[in-house]
Amino acid sequence: MNEVNTNHKSKVLTIVITKGPYISESAEMALKTALNAKRKGYEVNVFLFLDGTWISHLTSDKNFNNCGDWLKRVIRKGINVKMCDRCSKARDLTQCTIINGIEIPGTYQFIDLLKKSDKVLTFGG
Amino acid sequence: METRDLLIICIHGTYGRDDDLYGALLTANAALAKGLNVTLFFIEEGVFACKKNQNPMKIGLSNNLDELNDFLELGGNLIVDNNSIDERGIKKEELIDGVEIVDIKKINGIIKNHNVSLTF
Numbered sequence: 739m740n741e742v743n744t745n746h747k748s749k750v751l752t753i754v755i756t757k758g759p760y761i762s763e764s765a766e767m768a769l770k771t772a773l774n775a776k777r778k779g780y781e782v783n784v785f786l787f788l789d790g791t792w793i794s795h796l797t798s799d800k801n802f803n804n805c806g807d808w809l810k811r812v813i814r815k816g817i818n819v820k821m822c823d824r825c826s827k828a829r830d831l832t833q834c835t836i837i838n839g840i841e842i843p844g845t846y847q848f849i850d851l852l853k854k855s856d857k858v859l860t861f862g863g
Numbered sequence: 864m865e866t867r868d869l870l871i872i873c874i875h876g877t878y879g880r881d882d883d884l885y886g887a888l889l890t891a892n893a894a895l896a897k898g899l900n901v902t903l904f905f906i907e908e909g910v911f912a913c914k915k916n917q918n919p920m921k922i923g924l925s926n927n928l929d930e931l932n933d934f935l936e937l938g939g940n941l942i943v944d945n946n947s948i949d950e951r952g953i954k955k956e957e958l959i960d961g962v963e964i965v966d967i968k969k970i971n972g973i974i975k976n977h978n979v980s981l982t983f
Binding site: 754756787788824825828845848849853855857858860 | 869890894981
């Protein structure tokens with residue numbers, strides 16, 4: 739009988755996005771990186787921080803490039819997406835006004851996410 | 864592996880540049896409160912954040928020095944790039960107490976000493 743290696747554990751990658759959509763390519767590059775990392779076997783987290791939280795607000799279809807679609811694809815692929823509670827409140831973003839499937843934890847949960855990560859990449863600037 | 868050492872690199876100036884610095888300080892202080900070793904590294908325009916006697920009240924903004932002082936009181940390491948202050952004509956005496964000035968050549972070593980780095 740083949741033995742399943744239960745000791746194998748995926749490396750954890752956390753991607754932090756600090757800039758909103760349509761201001762630079764940061765957000766899209768971050769989400770594409772998340773998808774590629776997931777495909778390569780990483781356990782991936784995406785954390786929307788500061789103006790990065792605006793990406794969650796792109797709920798509708800558009801006839802041009804849509805960062806919200808990339809975020810929906812990320813969620814569909816089982817990537818864990820969270821966004822900063824304080825940043826969301828500052829921008830009046832609530833569960834009713836954002837894409838489904840995003841958690842809104844506090845700053846301490848963000849720190850917990852960093853602690854559990856093998857690699858952290860920041861996209862912004 | 865659990866991250867114990869967090870490096871936060873601040874490259875943008877304070878006030879008027881979205882809320883990058885505030886986000887960095889919020890994260891830094893929360894990480895210290897959760898027991899991590901945290902280093903804030905100010906480079907390029909970020910060095911202005913460490914100037915003494917800032918008074919953004921005149922433009923209706925709160926002062927980030929309060930968060931920086933909290934960071935130092937909680938035991939965080941505050942370092943500033945030597946070249947960046949020289950290029951901007953900032954003297955060491957103009958910086959807040961508790962800042963360590965380092966040469967950019969040491970940045971590789973600083974990054975290696977931390978498990979995780981974030982850039983704001």
